[in-house]
Amino acid sequence: MLEGIMIGLTAALSIENLLMVVAGCLIGTFIGMLPGLGPMSIIAIMIPVAITLGDPTAALILLAGVYYGAIFGGSTSSILLNAPGVAGTVATSFDGYPMALKGEAGKALTIAAVASFSGGTIGAILLMVFAPALSTVALLFHSAEYFALMVVGLSAIAAFAGTGNVAKALMMTILGLILATVGEGALFNMPRFTMGLMDLQSGISFITLAMAMFALPEAMFLVLNPARGAQGQGGAGGKITGLRFSREEGRAMIPVIGRQSVQGFFIGVLPGAGATIASFLGYAVERNIAKGEDQAEFGKGSVKGLAAPETANNAACTGSFVPLLTLGIPGSGTTAILLGALIALNVTPGPRLMVDTPEVFWAVIISMFIGNLVLLILNLPLIPYIAKILSIPRNYLIPFILFFTLMGAYIGQNNATELLILVGLGVLATILRFADYPLAPLLIGFILGTMLEDNFARSMQLYRGLDFIIERPMTLGLLVLAAILVLLPSYRARRARRRAEGVADGD
Amino acid sequence: MALDRWIALVFVVFCCVYGYAAFFTMDQLLPPFMQRNPVWPSTFPKVLSILGVAVGLIVLLGLEGSTKEKELTASDINYRRLTEYKLGQAILLLGLMVAYALALRPLGFLFSTTAFLVAGSAVLGERKWLTMLIVSAIAAGCVWYLVQEVLGIFLRPLPFFMGN
Numbered sequence: 030m031l032e033g034i035m036i037g038l039t040a041a042l043s044i045e046n047l048l049m050v051v052a053g054c055l056i057g058t059f060i061g062m063l064p065g066l067g068p069m070s071i072i073a074i075m076i077p078v079a080i081t082l083g084d085p086t087a088a089l090i091l092l093a094g095v096y097y098g099a100i101f102g103g104s105t106s107s108i109l110l111n112a113p114g115v116a117g118t119v120a121t122s123f124d125g126y127p128m129a130l131k132g133e134a135g136k137a138l139t140i141a142a143v144a145s146f147s148g149g150t151i152g153a154i155l156l157m158v159f160a161p162a163l164s165t166v167a168l169l170f171h172s173a174e175y176f177a178l179m180v181v182g183l184s185a186i187a188a189f190a191g192t193g194n195v196a197k198a199l200m201m202t203i204l205g206l207i208l209a210t211v212g213e214g215a216l217f218n219m220p221r222f223t224m225g226l227m228d229l230q231s232g233i234s235f236i237t238l239a240m241a242m243f244a245l246p247e248a249m250f251l252v253l254n255p256a257r258g259a260q261g262q263g264g265a266g267g268k269i270t271g272l273r274f275s276r277e278e279g280r281a282m283i284p285v286i287g288r289q290s291v292q293g294f295f296i297g298v299l300p301g302a303g304a305t306i307a308s309f310l311g312y313a314v315e316r317n318i319a320k321g322e323d324q325a326e327f328g329k330g331s332v333k334g335l336a337a338p339e340t341a342n343n344a345a346c347t348g349s350f351v352p353l354l355t356l357g358i359p360g361s362g363t364t365a366i367l368l369g370a371l372i373a374l375n376v377t378p379g380p381r382l383m384v385d386t387p388e389v390f391w392a393v394i395i396s397m398f399i400g401n402l403v404l405l406i407l408n409l410p411l412i413p414y415i416a417k418i419l420s421i422p423r424n425y426l427i428p429f430i431l432f433f434t435l436m437g438a439y440i441g442q443n444n445a446t447e448l449l450i451l452v453g454l455g456v457l458a459t460i461l462r463f464a465d466y467p468l469a470p471l472l473i474g475f476i477l478g479t480m481l482e483d484n485f486a487r488s489m490q491l492y493r494g495l496d497f498i499i500e501r502p503m504t505l506g507l508l509v510l511a512a513i514l515v516l517l518p519s520y521r522a523r524r525a526r527r528r529a530e531g532v533a534d535g536d
Numbered sequence: 537m538a539l540d541r542w543i544a545l546v547f548v549v550f551c552c553v554y555g556y557a558a559f560f561t562m563d564q565l566l567p568p569f570m571q572r573n574p575v576w577p578s579t580f581p582k583v584l585s586i587l588g589v590a591v592g593l594i595v596l597l598g599l600e601g602s603t604k605e606k607e608l609t610a611s612d613i614n615y616r617r618l619t620e621y622k623l624g625q626a627i628l629l630l631g632l633m634v635a636y637a638l639a640l641r642p643l644g645f646l647f648s649t650t651a652f653l654v655a656g657s658a659v660l661g662e663r664k665w666l667t668m669l670i671v672s673a674i675a676a677g678c679v680w681y682l683v684q685e686v687l688g689i690f691l692r693p694l695p696f697f698m699g700n
Contacts, residue, residue, distance in 0.1 A: 196595045204547065210584070216577075249630075253626050432675075449638075456630065463615035
């Protein structure tokens with residue numbers, strides 16, 4: 030491991046890569062603050078840039094920087110405007126915004142930055158310990174286990190993403206898998222479902238799909254409902270002064286940071302859970318632990334209430350890299366997009382990553398430390414200036430968001446038809462969001478679809494049929510686990526409902 | 537019937553069409569040597585179409601049990617009252633995006649982008665034409681420079697009749 034860290038340090042500390050981290054963090058913060066552009070959209074826009082860099086290490090470092098920056102930017106708009114740019118920072122606004130209203134916006138931002146820094150750093154340490162261990166196990170996996178593991182991942186995502194509505198999330202996963210079968214796969218060298226259209230020959234571009242699923246619907250929502258993203262505008266967005274917090278406040282934060290970075294990390298590792306659940310859970314846990322006056326302070330500008338979700342969401346973001354780097358299976362929409370970028374750069378994440386290209390693996394981890402440091406040292410003093418972007422009038426902002434969405438899809442493909450596909454899929458995604466269908470499972474299904482089919486086909490060929498399910502106990506075990514993950518939530522919901530009905534009858 | 541069930545219905549129909557294509561139209565094209573394989577190009581789509589129909593029916597028939605409607609906050613959108621929102625603006629912007637896609641090649645990047653940004657702001661109700669024009673033109677120029685010169689991705693800047 031020490032050797033790996035050294036390789037990573039030399040790669041990450043080159044001038045070029047340091048610049049990448051700084052640039053990534055700044056761009057991420059800048060765009061992450063805007064309503065309507067979450068980390069997923071920003072990373073999707075940055076992918077063409079990353080791919081032109083050519084060097085996978087630099088590209089991944091840039092994208093990881095953008096990711097961290099975007100989350101930090103999201104917290105900033107949560108604190109200053111009570112308008113979270115990302116679901117993962119909603120819990121930040123519970124205590125951050127009241128603090129800003131009290132005139133302590135600067136302090137709130139510092140606390141958020143320190144908490145994010147600690148969460149991210151502790152998360153990265155945990156990642157350094159767990160990822161290599163998990164990779165060693167994963168090296169024993171065959172295609173049959175991979176197939177089963179992906180099925181587990183997809184069911185877990187459906188089970189967590191569609192809280193209480195697993196069938197809807199599963200439907201989206203299957204739609205994603207179906208979309209992935211369009212085009213000429215590497216496996217069969219034969220175009221499928223292209224309906225004779227040349228533009229579909231190479232399949233649907235995942236950047237287009239990502240833009241259509243996330244950036245475009247969010248922009249449409251902003252257009253439809255001006256109240257969105259504008260709540261409290263001008264409320265606390267004025268002056269940001271006094272970036273310091275007191276020693277007592279610092280002391281109160283330490284145990285919170287310690288607990289939440291570990292908890293957040295492990296929630297992040299689970300597929301489908303991610304930063305949003307981690308931050309809400311972190312907030313709830315800390316509020317329950319706090320006693321007396323401390324507890325009453327939650328929601329009114331509590332230091333602990335701000336530090337908890339901030340630590341947890343950053344630790345979870347780091348945790349979500351574990352399945353991506355060790356198994357090659359993304360656990361969240363954002364890591365799914367990162368996976369797509371890596372594949373475009375000819376790097377296949379998975380257990381072989383550590384063995385074949387250790388410099389990529391370790392440079393990414395080291396750059397996480399550097400990225401967190403950059404956010405703390407460089408971004409924090411710049412925040413009052415960056416926050417000016419929040420005062421851009423909506424009439425200018427929305428056309429630009431739409432334009433960047435279009436550009437993101439266009440640059441990667443240089444094909445104007447792609448833009449028409451983007452608009453079509455975007456309208457579809459907006460309608461799906463009206464009906465409360467989760468969209469992350471669709472994207473993850475789409476990205477895993479090809480790999481799932483490849484591994485399925487390979488195991489079928491090796492065992493001349495479906496025998497691999499019975500002959501490999503681990504595969505069978507994983508598939509059973511997948512079935513339980515899907516069936517358990519609906520079973521429990523049904524039991525809870527029956528019990529509730531029983532109570533109602535008894536009245 | 538609520539919107540989510542309509543979507544499920546459409547999805548089931550879509551899966552049936554997809555399944556039809558997988559079951560009845562793909563295998564004839566298969567070269568004989570591939571027919572000896574245990575997996576055909578149509579295998580995975582066949583499985584998916586069956587799963588899709590099953591899951592779609594669960595949502596359509598509400599077998600999972602109806603979950604209570606999520607409470608909407610001020611920033612959420614209630615699709616039942618869609619016409620009370622700025623629907624016209626949204627549709628016009630979508631139209632603009634389509635127009636942009638069609639104009640990008642023939643009219644060149646600089647002109648189409650400037651026009652798109654100005655028209656977009658205008659749709660949203662902005663009327664300071666000069667500011668809009670200057671901001672859009674500068675933005676289009678900067679993005680073109682970054683993409684073409686820095687990233688090295690070709691973007692035709694000018695309309696087709698003015699050369700490259």
